Amino acid sequence: MSGVIVELADVRDQARVEDAADVVIIGTGAAGATAARVLTEAGLDVVMFEEGAHVRQEQLRSDMWSSFKHVWRDLGFQVASGRAFTPVLQGRCVGGTTTINGAIIHRMPEKIWARWRDEFGLGSALPYPELERIWDVLDRELFVGPAPEGVLGKNNSLMRTATERLGIAGNLIRRNVNGCEGSAHCNQGCPTGRRQSMNVSYVPRSVAAGARVYATCPARSLITRRGRAAGVVGQFRDPLTGARGPELVVHARRAVLLAASAIQTPLFLAKNRIGVGAGVLGKRLQAHPGTAVVGVFDAPVEMYRGATQGYESVHYWDERMKFETVAMPPELAMARLPGLGPELMRELAQYAHLAVWGVQVRAEAHGSVRAGLFGGTHIEYDMTDADIRVLKLGVRRLTEMMFAAGARQVLPGVHGLPHAISSVDELSPMFDAPDDPRLFHTIAAHLFGTALMGGSAFSSVVGPRFETHDLPGLFVIDSSVFPTNMGVNPQHSICALAWLAAERLV
Amino acid sequence: MSWWSFERRWLAVIWQTLLPSGTPGGLALGARDVPMDRFLDELLACAPRRVTLGARLCVWLLTFCPLFVIGRPRLFPALAEEERLAVLAKLGQSDVYLVRELPTLFKMLGALGFAGLPAVQAEMGLAVRDSSAPDWAGEPKP
Numbered sequence: 209m210s211g212v213i214v215e216l217a218d219v220r221d222q223a224r225v226e227d228a229a230d231v232v233i234i235g236t237g238a239a240g241a242t243a244a245r246v247l248t249e250a251g252l253d254v255v256m257f258e259e260g261a262h263v264r265q266e267q268l269r270s271d272m273w274s275s276f277k278h279v280w281r282d283l284g285f286q287v288a289s290g291r292a293f294t295p296v297l298q299g300r301c302v303g304g305t306t307t308i309n310g311a312i313i314h315r316m317p318e319k320i321w322a323r324w325r326d327e328f329g330l331g332s333a334l335p336y337p338e339l340e341r342i343w344d345v346l347d348r349e350l351f352v353g354p355a356p357e358g359v360l361g362k363n364n365s366l367m368r369t370a371t372e373r374l375g376i377a378g379n380l381i382r383r384n385v386n387g388c389e390g391s392a393h394c395n396q397g398c399p400t401g402r403r404q405s406m407n408v409s410y411v412p413r414s415v416a417a418g419a420r421v422y423a424t425c426p427a428r429s430l431i432t433r434r435g436r437a438a439g440v441v442g443q444f445r446d447p448l449t450g451a452r453g454p455e456l457v458v459h460a461r462r463a464v465l466l467a468a469s470a471i472q473t474p475l476f477l478a479k480n481r482i483g484v485g486a487g488v489l490g491k492r493l494q495a496h497p498g499t500a501v502v503g504v505f506d507a508p509v510e511m512y513r514g515a516t517q518g519y520e521s522v523h524y525w526d527e528r529m530k531f532e533t534v535a536m537p538p539e540l541a542m543a544r545l546p547g548l549g550p551e552l553m554r555e556l557a558q559y560a561h562l563a564v565w566g567v568q569v570r571a572e573a574h575g576s577v578r579a580g581l582f583g584g585t586h587i588e589y590d591m592t593d594a595d596i597r598v599l600k601l602g603v604r605r606l607t608e609m610m611f612a613a614g615a616r617q618v619l620p621g622v623h624g625l626p627h628a629i630s631s632v633d634e635l636s637p638m639f640d641a642p643d644d645p646r647l648f649h650t651i652a653a654h655l656f657g658t659a660l661m662g663g664s665a666f667s668s669v670v671g672p673r674f675e676t677h678d679l680p681g682l683f684v685i686d687s688s689v690f691p692t693n694m695g696v697n698p699q700h701s702i703c704a705l706a707w708l709a710a711e712r713l714v
Numbered sequence: 715m716s717w718w719s720f721e722r723r724w725l726a727v728i729w730q731t732l733l734p735s736g737t738p739g740g741l742a743l744g745a746r747d748v749p750m751d752r753f754l755d756e757l758l759a760c761a762p763r764r765v766t767l768g769a770r771l772c773v774w775l776l777t778f779c780p781l782f783v784i785g786r787p788r789l790f791p792a793l794a795e796e797e798r799l800a801v802l803a804k805l806g807q808s809d810v811y812l813v814r815e816l817p818t819l820f821k822m823l824g825a826l827g828f829a830g831l832p833a834v835q836a837e838m839g840l841a842v843r844d845s846s847a848p849d850w851a852g853e854p855k856p
Contacts, residue, residue, distance in 0.1 A: 270843040271830030273753075273850075277760055285765045292811065391843065399843065448760055512840050538838055542825035548732060548806065548817060549799045553740030556829070560839035584762070623814065646811040649818075 211415040213262050213302065216424040216444040216453045225444075227420060228459040229255040231713065232440050233467055234427045234476065237304020238699050239686035239706035240467035241406035241414065242346075246710035248417035255458045256411075256419060257442050259426040259472075260301035263407070268397040272539040275396040277448065279307055282584075286471075288575060288652060290590030292645040294497060297653045298469060300447065302423050303407025305469070306699060309653075310394050310517035310534065311383040311403045313352045314696035315343050316704075317525070328691040329663055333672030334705065342704040350404040352700075354380035359390030361514015363563050364533045366505070368519050370609035376523040381532065383515065384409075384699075392535035394516035425456050430464065430480045430682065437464040437681035463713055466684045467706060470655035471585060473688040474577050477659060482678045483669035488660050493575035494693040495652040497591055498568040499599060500534065500544060501606040503615035504628070509563045511535040521609075525695055528570040528595075529602040531609070536564040544649065546619055546627035563610065567602030568653075570695035571595040577658055589652060596643035599650070607632050623647045654698050659688035674709040685709040717770065722754060724777045725769075727791040729824045731798040732817070741837045745828060749851050753827030756850035772819055779805070827851075 219225050230252040233240045244254050263278050276284040281300035288294045299305040316339065325331030346352065355364065360380075371378030384404040393399050401408050415421060424444055431439035439460045444453030466473050474483075474490040483489045503509075512535060520532040536544065538559060545555040575589030591599070603620060607629070610618045617628040622638050624647065629635065641647055661684075662668025665677035674683045685706045687698055694701065717725075726745070735744030758766050780786045780793055783801050790798060808814040828834055831851060832842045846852075 269848060270835075271848050273756075273826045273830050274848055276826070283761055283765075285762055293815070393843070508839075510839075510841075538829040538835055538840065539825040542829045543818065543822040548802045548821075549734055549795075550737040550740060552732065552821070553734060553737035553744070555740075556838055557737075557740045584764075 211417070211419040211421070213415060213421040213423055215262055216446055219444060220453050222454045224454050225456045226458070227255055227456070228461065229253040229420070230460070230462045231465060232458050232460040233257070233465045234440060235304060235467035235469065235472070235686065236302050236411055236421060237299070237406060237467065237469065237686070238306050238702040240465065241303070241410035242703040242706040243465055243467060243685055243710040244414035244419050245410040246707055247713065248414045248419050250714040252462070252714065254414060254419040256414075256421045257425055257427045257440060258302050258421060258423040259447070260299070260423065261447055262302040262421070262423040263307070263397065265399070265401050268399050270393055270396055270399065272396060272537050275308070279397045286585070286587070288587040288589035290575070290588060290645065292650065294589055294645070295651045296471070296587055296589075296655070297651060298471065301407070302411055302421060303405045306405035307397050307407050308395050309405075309697070309699065311385050312517055312520070312532070312697040313382045313384050313700050315340070316694055316701040317696060320692065320694045324691055328661070330661060330672060330691070333661070334708065338708060339704045342707045343700060346700060346703055346707070350384040350409055351386035352382055352384050355383055355515045355518035356388060359388050359515050360518050361390055361392065361511065361535070362509045363511035363535055364514055364518035366509065366563050366613040367521070367531070367533050367565055367609065370613040371521050371523070373612045374609060376521055378519060378521040378523070381515070381518055381520050383518075388515055390514045392512045392514055392516050395537060422456055427468070427476060430482070430679070431457070431459065432679065435680065437679050440464055460681070462681075464682050465709070466682065467686045469686055470658045470688045471577050471587065473684060473686055474658040475579055475585060477669065477676075478579065482682065483659060483676055485678070486665060486667055486669060488667065489669050490577045490658050491574065492657040492660060493577055493587070493589060494573070494656045495571060495575070495589060496568045496654040496693055496695070497571050497595070497599070497650045497652045498566050499603065499621065499648045499650045500536065500564050500566045501603055501610060501621065502544065502619040503563040503565070503610035503613065504558060504617040504619065505561050505563060505614060506616055508560045510560050511563060522696070524605065527601070528598045528695065530568045530570075530695060531602070531606060532566055532568065534564055534566050544621060546621065563613070563615070565606050565609065567599065567606055569595055569598050569602065570693055591645045591650070593643035596645060599648060600638055603638070604632065604635050607635060621649055654693065656687045656690040656693050656698070659684050660691055661689035662691070673712060683709060683713075716758065717754070721770065721773055722751065724791055725754060725773050726750065727798070728773065728776060728820050731795065731802065732821055732824055733828055734795070741834065743834055743837055745824065748828060748831055748834065750824070750827055752850050757823065769819070769823060772816055776816060776820070
């Protein structure tokens with residue numbers, strides 16, 4: 209039996225919508241869609257809630273504003289407060305953040321897993337061989353493989369040149385793309401549907417197996433019966449105008465899975481007074497903050513041709529930094545370029561000659577998430593001084609790499625430095641400056657840890673089998689349960705943990 | 715939320731200062747040549763309230779700051795172009811984080827409209843994927 213994707217426009221005239229399923233899942237991103245894939249193909253009846261819209265291929269445009277409007281959370285304006293304002297990147301649509309990420313696939317590093325085993329006691333709950341078995345399946349089903357040479361593009365191949373010349377390790381990024389055309393539009397939503405984000409992979413696959421997806425319908429509250437989670441109540445709502453539609457009530461015969469992300473999951477739990485006792489809900493937010501360095505080359509780079517993110521270096525992973533290429537769209541490049549007025553217009557005319565690479569920090573910092581006083585979300589996140597020192601070193605190394613690849617100038621984007629530099633030595637004042645995040649323009653991606661997994665209800669929100677300590681039948685299966693960040697892109701690990709959680713329900 | 719017409723004019727001047735037309739060696743198109751006023755309408759219609767309120771506050775701050783920044787007792791739009799640029803440059807170099815983020819904020823908001831237009835992207839050398847302009851830049855609704 210085939211399922212369906214329902215949106216506000218389909219039910220606007222109804223007073224109330226009601227449904228029932230074996231399992232109700234909140235969220236259609238990496239975790240929710242993967243769980244739906246496992247459960248539906250095991251013969252269970254599944255309903256999914258999604259706050260954002262179901263964006264069709266033909267609705268995707270190449271400009272960032274259109275993408276922000278339809279696919280990104282808060283139109284791209286979600287920020288964390290601290291000493292600096294840090295944009296926090298998330299998708300909000302069917303497929304979640306997998307629709308706007310760079311398609312980078314990594315397995316959880318064994319060192320991270322060992323830390324989870326030794327410090328957090330999760331070894332038997334998350335056996336590494338089980339995760340490897342699941343990653344093998346995910347690799348096959350999501351077409352994971354190294355970025356093809358044919359669509360590498362120069363932004364990526366220049367980083368390869370740099371790593372070779374400097375003698376540091378680098379590699380083609382493993383990506384979940386089937387026949388990438390190299391349009392460099394991953395962050396706007398893949399216009400060719402080649403990236404195997406959840407909206408083109410596990411969501412339609414689950415729908416084909418009978419799942420019903422209620423999009424434009426944020427989950428509002430839980431239904432409980434005899435001390436167990438027994439369903440979810442939501443309300444259809446236009447994501448842009450906020451116009452309300454009918455209430456949706458879905459009864460769950462077996463379980464409710466919460467997979468709304470490390471920002472929305474703790475908010476939902478707090479609103480329903482679940483998991484608040486341990487004092488860790490919404491706390492311990494970890495992330496991978498990062499910044500970008502721009503290189504100016506004599507020959508055209510044309511970063512708008514090729515895989516958005518096709519090359520990386522994990523050479524300095526033990527020093528908590530990872531480098532990756534990123535084809536920056538013109539709108540974001542314009543905001544990042546240092547010039548004003550005529551200088552900015554000359555920089556924009558050089559866009560085809562720019563290469564952009566980023567450093568991503570495995571930060572120690574812990575932030576927090578809570579509901580805002582006037583609605584919305586309040587995120588606090590401040591990199592530690594040690595994190596800033598890692599970032600400074602990362603900027604220096606990226607700059608060395610840019611020059612090694614042949615850059616004429618580098619635009620470091622650091623307050624107090626010249627707009628453009630011609631040698632690495634010109635970065636020296638950065639190391640004399642205080643370790644302050646306000647020196648940089650950073651973004652935070654990859655969010656973890658706001659509904660911790662652990663053995664005790666006194667120090668965690670969910671147990672080792674993903675079930676909340678407070679409410680049987682309610683499971684948290686997204687990166688909220690991760691005890692630490694990982695230093696690599698987390699989609700594959702999120703999928704694998706969700707897969708494991710779903711298998712245990714079958 | 716609608717803005718007063720003078721606030722819209724102030725913002726237009728800020729964007730035209732940041733993105734001037736006909737720069738030698740730069741882009742020929744500038745903010746004056748594209749429908750940035752319609753992008754403002756789009757922004758006001760869609761962006762979160764805290765963003766539009768913040769932008770409005772920043773327009774006022776920038777408009778009234780020249781006396782304190784370059785010692786000129788004039789509103790920002792009344793300054794000569796070189797003076798306006800000097801104000802923006804000085805703000806951008808401030809040691810106070812919130813102050814130096816002011817020009818970045820206007821650049822970022824302006825970029826979402828200006829640099830998303832196919833005509834501008836073509837001038838930047840991009841292989842433009844969408845030949846038509848975004849909805850907000852199309853003909854105004856009757």
